[in-house]
Amino acid sequence: MTSPTLRFDGKVVVITGAGGGLGRVYAKFFASSGASVVVNDLGKAPADNTEGTTQLAADVVVDEIRRQGGTAVANYDTVENGDRIVQCAVENFGRLDVLINNAGILRDRGFSRMSDADWDAVLRVHVYGAYKTTQAAWKVFRKQKYGRIIMTSSAAGVYGNVGQANYGAAKLALVGFSNTLAKEGAKYNIYCNTIAPFAASKMTESVMPPELLKLLKPELVAPVVGFLTHESCQENGGLFEVAGGYVAKVRWERSQGHVFKTDDSFTPAAVHAQWKAVTDFSQSNFPETITEVDWIQQLERSKHLTTNAAGEPLRFDGKVV
Ligand code: NAI
Secondary structure (H helix, E strand, O other), rough: OOOOOOOOOOOOEOOOOOOOOHHHHEEEEEEEOEEEEEEOOOOOOOOOOOOOOOEEEEHHHHHHHHHHHOOEEOOOOOOHHHHHHHHHHHHHOOOOOEEEOOOOOOOEOOHHHHHHHHHHHHHHHHHHHHHHHHHHHHHHHHHHEEEEEEEEEOOHOOOOOOOOOHHHHHHHHHHHHHHHHHHHHHHEEEEEEEEEEEEEOOOOOOOOHHHHHHHHHHHOOOHHHHHHOOOOOOOOOEEEEOOOOOEEOOOOEEEEOOOOOOOOOOHHHHHHOOOOOOHOOOOEOOOOOOOOHHHHHHHOOOOOOOOOOOOOOOOOOOOOO
């Protein structure tokens, strides 16, 4: 059975960093699906992209979209002025429905040699840039009670990667950012999901082997972004790895844990003795909210910890943890 085509007719989509790589592919995908697109990028087009062009990257993508009959405008602001990017969407198309936070840079360096400038540049673009753009979009989304947001994380943030302390910190920050927006936005029909993609692009051409890059076409990420940002999609607050046609959801897993006595016996040696139990995932759980605090139930079950000096039970009812 084939599913109906998920179209974006009448929708307005902002894609940051859409002058190349993944963003360019998303822009073309949304335009060909009926959306009006704001192609944001502050960069110049690579010289090999057109005949010795000095054109801006966003203009090249807008031209490509228009030649194929689509609707797009270029925007050249840095995401650090993300409010101007959103303003561009509203001025040109009267609304905004989908925001793809995609712009990114690398300043890879071993941590001992990482400078403040390396750290700040990466955090500014990925985290502050996504914050500025999303906050401006949020105001529009709240008013119209509709919005779809994508954050772009990375396996380097989720798992860590040598030489990418700045990038890893920024990319995992976006997961925390997205998790909170998903919870704040749900009642306004604003959903936010995060992808950790792998794709051949300017960013990865020098860091991945060419045979692998051939498999990782950026076009193979766009269908997931398209699904997650469609009106019909109910996914919210998810994190997905997407690469070369592979799509998987990633979630937190917490071990059952161990409750220690809170008297003098709670020493590093006692922790050592129970370390196997602390790190045993055989009876794990998968918390999705801050209130799924398994340890409260464990404390409640563990009588010696849940009675006061008078032997009365300590309760946690009505408490927010
Ligand atoms: P890319 O380097 O091809 O494209 C990024 C675009 O962002 C560039 O066109 C650049 O001019 C633009 N940009 C940079 N700073 C900007 C700013 N301040 N304001 C507006 N635009 C800005 O990179 P690629 O590979 O397409 O990456 C897209 C996103 O996916 C990035 O956030 C990246 O960190 C993330 N990502 C990519 C992976 C991959 O395998 N390609 C892996 C994991 C994450």
